[in-house]
Amino acid sequence: MFKADICNRIERCGAMAIVRVMTQERAYEIAKGCLDGGIDVLEISYTLPNAGEIIRYLKEEFQDRLLVGAGTVLDSETARLAILAGAEFIIAPNYKQAVAECCNRYLIPYAPGCTSITEAMTALEMGASFIKAFPISNFYGPDLANVFLTPIPQMPLLASGGATLANLQTWLEKGVLCVGFGGLLTKGSSQEIHSNAAAIRSIIDSYRNPQAN
Secondary structure (H helix, E strand, O other): OOOHHHHHHHHHHHHEEEEEEOOOHHHHHHHHHHHHOOOOOEEEEOOOOOOOHHHHHHHHHHHHEEEEEEEOOOOHHHHHHHHHHOOOOOOOOOOOOOHHHHHHHOOOOOEOOOOOHHHHHHHHHOOOOOOEEEHHHHHHHHHHHHHHHOOHHHHHOOEEOOOOOOOOHHHOOOOOOOEEHHHOOOOOHHHHHHHHHHHHHHHHHHOOHHOOO
16 A cells, blocks of 8 residues: 555544554454444554554454554664554654654654644654644643644644544544544444444544535
């Protein structure tokens, strides 16, 4: 899949499950629930040592039905291992030039966490495909999008932390392209995840295509 196709798919989905799991069985339950509810983008966090195994397993099980990336990628070594495992995008809580260079080398979208305009612009100049508003989205909520997008309206912005079913539409209205969800898309049974994913899908689709409702 081309880099542009991956970026377009992330934006088109509009939501992303942020996953930390110890077993393949649980990873499957989460992925199945998300897919059944209309969310086909998962970030597998490298806060756990088996992240590469989970990425490889999910890609083998779901193939192109699921877009699987790596999260919490702090260095270029981890980025390369994740890409070798099948990660289709790389997300981090911080910006690091060596990770940007690794992702650019292998044509993989990179979304570093940034807290300031200066940091975000540096990341964009180094080829970042998205800017992840982190951890500030947890503290400031949807209004933080104005801080980035007022001076730089073309910035491709992701949000991670602080999003709920109640405020998701506000995030979208502010210009955020994709919103990360933890608990709503990773906790509970596969059916509960399905239900939450479907609710998220409905909000995104209703906002983007109001005439369809």
